[in-house]
Amino acid sequence: MGLKKKPVTGMKDILPAEMEIRDYVLNQIKETYRSFGFSAIETPCVEHIENLLSKQGGDNEKLIFKVLKRGEKLDLASAETENDLADSGLRYDLTLPLSRYYANHAASLPSPFKALQIGSVWRADRPQKGRFRQFMQCDIDILGDATNQAEIELILATTTALSRICPNNGFEVRINDRQILKAMALSSGFAEDEIEKVFIAADKMDKIGEDGVKAELVEYGCSDNAADKYLELMKKTSETSEGVRQMGELLAGFLPEQAAENLAEIMDAVKEAAGNVRLIFDPTLVRGMGYYTGTIFEVAMEGLGVSVAGGGRYDKMIGKFTGMDTPACGFSIGFERIVTILLEGGCKVAGEKVKEAWLYEKGLPAQRLAGIMKEAMDRRAEGRVILVAQMNKNKKFQKEQLSKDGYQEFKEFYKEELKR
Amino acid sequence: MGLKKKPVTGMKDILPAEMEIRDYVLNQIKETYRSFGFSAIETPCVEHIENLLSKQGGDNEKLIFKVLKRGEKLDLASAETENDLADSGLRYDLTLPLSRYYANHAASLPSPFKALQIGSVWRADRPQKGRFRQFMQCDIDILGDATNQAEIELILATTTALSRICPNNGFEVRINDRQILKAMALSSGFAEDEIEKVFIAADKMDKIGEDGVKAELVEYGCSDNAADKYLELMKKTSETSEGVRQMGELLAGFLPEQAAENLAEIMDAVKEAAGNVRLIFDPTLVRGMGYYTGTIFEVAMEGLGVSVAGGGRYDKMIGKFTGMDTPACGFSIGFERIVTILLEGGCKVAGEKVKEAWLYEKGLPAQRLAGIMKEAMDRRAEGRVILVAQMNKNKKFQKEQLSKDGYQEFKEFYKEELKR
Numbered sequence: 001m002g003l004k005k006k007p008v009t010g011m012k013d014i015l016p017a018e019m020e021i022r023d024y025v026l027n028q029i030k031e032t033y034r035s036f037g038f039s040a041i042e043t044p045c046v047e048h049i050e051n052l053l054s055k056q057g058g059d060n061e062k063l064i065f066k067v068l069k070r071g072e073k074l075d076l077a078s079a080e081t082e083n084d085l086a087d088s089g090l091r092y093d094l095t096l097p098l099s100r101y102y103a104n105h106a107a108s109l110p111s112p113f114k115a116l117q118i119g120s121v122w123r124a125d126r127p128q129k130g131r132f133r134q135f136m137q138c139d140i141d142i143l144g145d146a147t148n149q150a151e152i153e154l155i156l157a158t159t160t161a162l163s164r165i166c167p168n169n170g171f172e173v174r175i176n177d178r179q180i181l182k183a184m185a186l187s188s189g190f191a192e193d194e195i196e197k198v199f200i201a202a203d204k205m206d207k208i209g210e211d212g213v214k215a216e217l218v219e220y221g222c223s224d225n226a227a228d229k230y231l232e233l234m235k236k237t238s239e240t241s242e243g244v245r246q247m248g249e250l251l252a253g254f255l256p257e258q259a260a261e262n263l264a265e266i267m268d269a270v271k272e273a274a275g276n277v278r279l280i281f282d283p284t285l286v287r288g289m290g291y292y293t294g295t296i297f298e299v300a301m302e303g304l305g306v307s308v309a310g311g312g313r314y315d316k317m318i319g320k321f322t323g324m325d326t327p328a329c330g331f332s333i334g335f336e337r338i339v340t341i342l343l344e345g346g347c348k349v350a351g352e353k354v355k356e357a358w359l360y361e362k363g364l365p366a367q368r369l370a371g372i373m374k375e376a377m378d379r380r381a382e383g384r385v386i387l388v389a390q391m392n393k394n395k396k397f398q399k400e401q402l403s404k405d406g407y408q409e410f411k412e413f414y415k416e417e418l419k420r
Numbered sequence: 421m422g423l424k425k426k427p428v429t430g431m432k433d434i435l436p437a438e439m440e441i442r443d444y445v446l447n448q449i450k451e452t453y454r455s456f457g458f459s460a461i462e463t464p465c466v467e468h469i470e471n472l473l474s475k476q477g478g479d480n481e482k483l484i485f486k487v488l489k490r491g492e493k494l495d496l497a498s499a500e501t502e503n504d505l506a507d508s509g510l511r512y513d514l515t516l517p518l519s520r521y522y523a524n525h526a527a528s529l530p531s532p533f534k535a536l537q538i539g540s541v542w543r544a545d546r547p548q549k550g551r552f553r554q555f556m557q558c559d560i561d562i563l564g565d566a567t568n569q570a571e572i573e574l575i576l577a578t579t580t581a582l583s584r585i586c587p588n589n590g591f592e593v594r595i596n597d598r599q600i601l602k603a604m605a606l607s608s609g610f611a612e613d614e615i616e617k618v619f620i621a622a623d624k625m626d627k628i629g630e631d632g633v634k635a636e637l638v639e640y641g642c643s644d645n646a647a648d649k650y651l652e653l654m655k656k657t658s659e660t661s662e663g664v665r666q667m668g669e670l671l672a673g674f675l676p677e678q679a680a681e682n683l684a685e686i687m688d689a690v691k692e693a694a695g696n697v698r699l700i701f702d703p704t705l706v707r708g709m710g711y712y713t714g715t716i717f718e719v720a721m722e723g724l725g726v727s728v729a730g731g732g733r734y735d736k737m738i739g740k741f742t743g744m745d746t747p748a749c750g751f752s753i754g755f756e757r758i759v760t761i762l763l764e765g766g767c768k769v770a771g772e773k774v775k776e777a778w779l780y781e782k783g784l785p786a787q788r789l790a791g792i793m794k795e796a797m798d799r800r801a802e803g804r805v806i807l808v809a810q811m812n813k814n815k816k817f818q819k820e821q822l823s824k825d826g827y828q829e830f831k832e833f834y835k836e837e838l839k840r
Contacts, residue, residue, distance in 0.1 A: 003741040004468045005524040008508050011466060013521050015528070016459035023450065023460060030443065035800040037777070037807025039436035039825065040443060044554050045465065045540065046431060046485070046510075048424045065466070066488040068506055070544050076502065085496075085505060086488055088428050090466075101433050104425040108435070110821050112809065120465065124490050134464050149810065152793060160797070265786045272790035273797050321423040357457070366685045370692035373572060377580070377693050380455040387457025389532065390569065401530050405459070 010125070010133035016405060021342045022136075025165055026118065029333065032161035033140060036153060038116040043097035045120060046088045051100060053083075056320070058290075060092040063123040065133075090122035094139045095317075095330070102143055103322045112145035114153075118335075130340065140311075141330035143318065148262050150329040151295050151313070152269045158299060158309050158331050159277045165338060170302035172278045173270075176285040177263050177295050178312075180247065183254035184233045184283060189226035198222075202234065203286035238281045241267040247283065263295065278302075291317050295329070304341065309333045356384065357402045359391040360413040372413055430545070430553035436825060441762045442556075445585055446538065449753065452581035453560055456573060458536040463517035465510055465540060471520060472509045476740070478710075480512040483543040485553075510542035514559045515737075515750075522563055523742045532565035534573075538755075550760065560731075561750035563738065568682050570749040571715045571733070572689045578719060578729050578751045579697045585758060590722035592698045593690075596705040597683050597715050598732070600667065603674035604653045604703060609646035618642075622654065623706040658701045661687040667703065683715065698722075711737050715749070724761065729753045776804065777822045779811040780833040792833055 007013050014022065030040065052064055066086035068074060079085050091097050094117045102113065118138045125133060140157065142150040155173060162171050185198045201216040208216070210231055217227040236247055241264035248260025263281070270279050287296045287310060296312035311331035319325035358376060360369060376386045387407065392398040399410060427433050434442065450460065472484050486506035488494060499505050511517050514537045522533065538558045545553060560577065562570040575593055582591050605618045621636040628636070630651055637647040656667055661684035668680025683701070690699050707716045707730060716732035731751035739745035778796060780789060796806045807827065812818040819830060 003471045003474055003520055003523065005520060007464050007520075007524075008466050008468055011464035013464070013524060014462035015525065016461060019460040019462060022462075027447075035803075035805050037775070037805065037809070040439040041436060042434040042439060042442075044427050044431035044433070046428050046542070046554065048428055051423050054423060065490070067510075068486040068488055068502060070485075074502060076499065076505075079496065082488060082494060082496065090487075100423055100425060100427075103423065104427075104433060105435065110818075110825060111812070114807070122466070134466065145810070147810065149789070149808075152790075153808065156793065156797060160800070269786060269790035269793060272787075273793040355457070366689060367692075369569070370572075370689035373576065373689060373693040377576060380580075383455075385455050385457065387534070388569070388573065389457070390565070390567065392531070398530075405530060 008133075010127040012132055012134075018339065018343060020406070022339055025335065025338055025342065028164045029118070029138060029161050029335075030116070032164055033116045033157055036114070036157040036160075038114040038140060038157070040116045040118070041098075041101060042117070042119065043091070043094075043101050045090055045122075047091045047097060047100070049083070049086050049089050051096060052089045052092065054096075054321075056096050056099075056317070057092055060123060063125055064092060065090040065122050065124055091119075092123050093121055094119060094137050098139065098141060099318050099321045102318060102326070106322075106326075112150070113143045115139075115141045115143065117141075132336075136335045138333040138335040139330060140333070141328060143326055143328050145329070146315070146327040148266050148269075148295070150327070151266050151297070152273075154311065154329060154331045155266070155270050155277070155279075155297060156274055158333065159274060161333070162299060162301075162308060162338075163276070166301065166342075169304075170276075170278065171308075172280065172300045172302055173297055174280050174282040174285050174300070175263065175266065175295065175297045176282055177259060178292050179256060179259045179294060180251065180263070180283065181286060183251040183259075184230060187251050187254040188229035188233065190222060190230070194220065194222065198230065199286050202230075202284060203288065205234070205284045234284045236281075236283055239279065241265070241281075244281045247281070266295065287312060297331075301341070306337065306341075307334065308338055308341075353383070353385050354409060355387070355405075355407045356409040356411065357387045357389060357399075357407040358411045358413065359389055359395070359398070361391050361415050364413060364415055368413075428553075430547040432552055432554075438759065438763060440826070441759055445755065445758055445762070446558075448584045449538070449558060449581050449755075450536070452584055453536045453577055456534070456577040456580075458534040458560060458577070460536045460538070461518075461521060462537070462539065463511075463514075463521050465542075466508045467511045467517060467520070469503070469506050469509050471516060472512065473503075474516075474741075476516050476519075476737070477512055480543060483545055484512060485510040485542050485544055512543050513541055514539060514557045518559065518561060519738050519741045522738060522746070526742075532570070533563045535559075535561045535563065537561075552756075556755045558753040558755040559750060560753070561748060563746055563748050565749070566735070566747040568686050568689075568715070570747070571686050571717070572693075574731065574749060574751045575686070575690050575697070575699075575717060576694055578753065579694060581753070582719065582721075582728065582758075583696070586721065586762075589724075590696075590698065591728075592700065592720050592722055593717060594700050594702040594705050594720070595683065595686065595715065595717045596702055597679060598712050599676055599679045599714060600671065600683070600703065601706060603671040603679075604650060607671050607674040608649035608653065610642060610650070614640065614642065618650065619706050622650075622704060623708065625654070625704045654704045656701075656703055659699065661685070661701075664701045667701070686715065707732060717751075721761070726757065726761075727754065728758055728761075773803070773805050774829060775807070775825075775827045776829040776831065777807045777809065777819075777827040778831045778833065779809055779815070779818070781811050781835050784833060784835055788833075 053061055066089045069087045120134050121137050122134050159171055182195055185195050190198055197220045201213050205213055214227045244260050244264040267279055291314045292312040293315045294313035298307050299309040301308050309331055313329040315327045318328055376388050379386050486509045489507045540554050541557050542554050579591055602615055605615050610618055617640045621633050625633055634647045664680050664684040687699055711734045712732040713735045714733035718727050719729040721728050729751055733749040735747045738748055796808050799806050
């Protein structure tokens with residue numbers, strides 16, 4: 001029987017050139033976070049179906065690859081729905097497994113716990129260009145730290161990692177707080193139960209502009225006046241902590257007392273510790289996920305305008321699983337997006353090793369070849385990358401292919417010395 | 421709803437201490453193979469069910485985690501067997517996906533192609549101590565090279581990787597050839613159709629000893645004389661290529677002409693290029709898998725006696741999928757076994773970085789804390805690992821826990837300088 005040569009629908013084989021870039025990015029991320037005291041962890045790719053369907057994943061729960069029960073547990077005759085057939089599934093994100101992991105192991109983990117989790121996740125999304133059904137996620141979380149030290153560390157570590165990956169590009173961190181967003185709405189005259197809608201409209205600023213946002217707000221039944229006031233507050237972007245403190249004064253009576261100062265401190269500390277990070281208080285930043293409770297942030301690569309990392313504080317999520325609230329703050333790096341940017345040459349990779357190909361003529365005496373192998377071993381021990389390969393009949397084509405694979409230096413060995 | 425805290429049956433969460441060892445082993449493997457010109461590749465964890473059930477996996481095909489069809493494709497009402505419900509499954513090894521990958525991409529890969537594939541595989545085995553249903557495999561294969569250069573490179577690269585992982589342990593490579601095993605049986609008087617059984621009996625030498633093997637051979641209906649002659653040949657272990665050449669002479673007429681010389685050359689070349697590798701021609705080495713066609717080899721860690729890597733030549737396998745035979749030779753490193761040895765202290769890990777924990781008293785002024793963060797950033801840029809964390813009330817317990825996590829140096833920061 002012939003085998004199916006293509007990968008399953010929506011998933012991809014990764015060729016050597018892309019693997020080099022993926023490994024390079026992974027190494028930079030791991031080394032950086034490790035230097036900040038983050039600990040790598042791993043959870044199985046397969047998760048209990050009950051956990052996956054526990055309403056923590058939003059729409060992702062519709063996209064689960066479910067795993068069939070095995071042996072006697074699979075009772076096809078009496079199965080009525082597909083959920084009778086599956087006892088587990090492939091994880092659709094790393095946050096749910098992290099919550100389970102923390103609930104399971106908190107007693108043997110340091111507090112606060114700084115976790116780095118890198119792994120594949122699966123979503124049975126409609127296949128489309130550049131989006132795959134198996135992809136890598138890369139999450140950093142600090143669990144058990146209620147102070148803004150968590151935010152400061154996450155921003156410093158993430159911008160350090162991104163700067164190591166793309167040393168020639170600048171990065172821009174936009175920061176906000178869900179509490180400020182809420183106070184902005186309340187102080188503008190919106191009611192408590194309108195806030196959710198206000199966030200959804202405000203989140204579209206990038207796409208539909210000020211007029212569009214205003215139109216949506218008015219459509220929700222808000223007064224013209226409230227909408228204008230809210231839009232006015234959204235303009236108070238600032239690159240200094242002073243701007244945040246002023247916003248705090250404007251929102252006095254609507255904002256918890258320490259909230260603005262908390263954010264201002266984060267800005268000051270990041271600037272003090274990392275002078276090269278461009279940090280912007282941005283009252284238009286909302287971020288989609290419903291579970292954020294405080295600070296939110298997003299990192300964009302300058303010049304490209306796309307977000308390459310984002311996250312925030314979500315103090316109420318772990319409690320839903322463990323029954324006890326645990327302060328939590330996290331960042332997710334857009335691993336696949338960064339790989340795409342590197343593949344398309346959007347940023348230069350630093351420090352590639354020179355790769356040499358040593359080609360030998362067919363029929364070279366075994367002893368001479370052994371000598372060549374020995375020399376290659378010595379050079380590799382010095383840190384060089386050396387491929388030893390038999391010369392093909394079409395040497396020119398062979399070298400072209402090797403060049404495509406990144407080999408820049410060639411050495412040739414012939415039976416007769418004269419040919420060299 | 422409460423979440424299930426334990427991982428799914430038979431799979432495990434990996435704690436930080438084990439992750440450090442896993443990452444260390446992975447890095448050594450990747451760097452070493454890369455220096456030999458191997459290219460990392462990746463295939464999806466999910467594979468077509470038709471491929472997984474194509475009889476290349478032996479008993480592993482009974483242990484597949486099958487993935488449920490989705491949407492309209494899942495027709496529960498008309499499904500008669502479980503295979504009507506699944507369109508894919510989790511891979512049970514990396515060799516089958518490698519064959520599919522090579523069939524799919526050969527045109528854009530160099531020839532010969534030197535592949536390094538590291539990834540998780542899944543087998544729904546009966547859960548037992550130390551064996552898990554998700555585990556890591558690490559395979560190195562050279563595809564498209566019919567010469568013994570492939571074997572030489574694989575042995576050199578693998579022993580180099582193992583020596584880097586455990587620099588203080590010796591390694592022993594045992595090597596044989598399926599053709600020699602076959603010729604040994606034929607020259608002893610066994611018939612062609614008895615060879616399979618002879619291999620199975622010979623493979624048990626470790627466990628049941630010479631008498632046991634002889635008893636099994638005689639039980640199969642072999643003559644006492646044939647069994648004795650075969651057992652005599654099995655004793656011709658040798659640490660020099662001369663021993664292999666002598667075996668070739670003993671088997672003249674039964675062994676293809678170049679076979680012994682081919683193996684002798686491998687031994688000479690490996691010794692020339694890597695003087696520290698102990699290489700033993702071992703006529704008792706069989707290795708279980710049926711697909712080997714030529715050289716076979718196994719690496720053991722000296723002192724522990726367990727095999728940590730094994731492999732061989734399998735020139736007929738890829739042809740079963742592509743319709744065109746492709747010479748192939750590969751090594752599989754026992755990744756999980758090596759991690760276990762390291763976890764149990766069986767070999768010392770080299771070059772661990774010193775980890776420092778900087779603890780600050782609660783309530784330290786924000787500006788002072790920012791200065792500490794800045795200093796930590798500078799030290800990290802120099803390559804140090806520094807955790808900055810708030811001091812817990814029970815500082816002693818906190819430090820004990822951090823020590824367990826590998827932090828050896830501590831620095832403390834107080835509000836009042838005097839307390840230091």
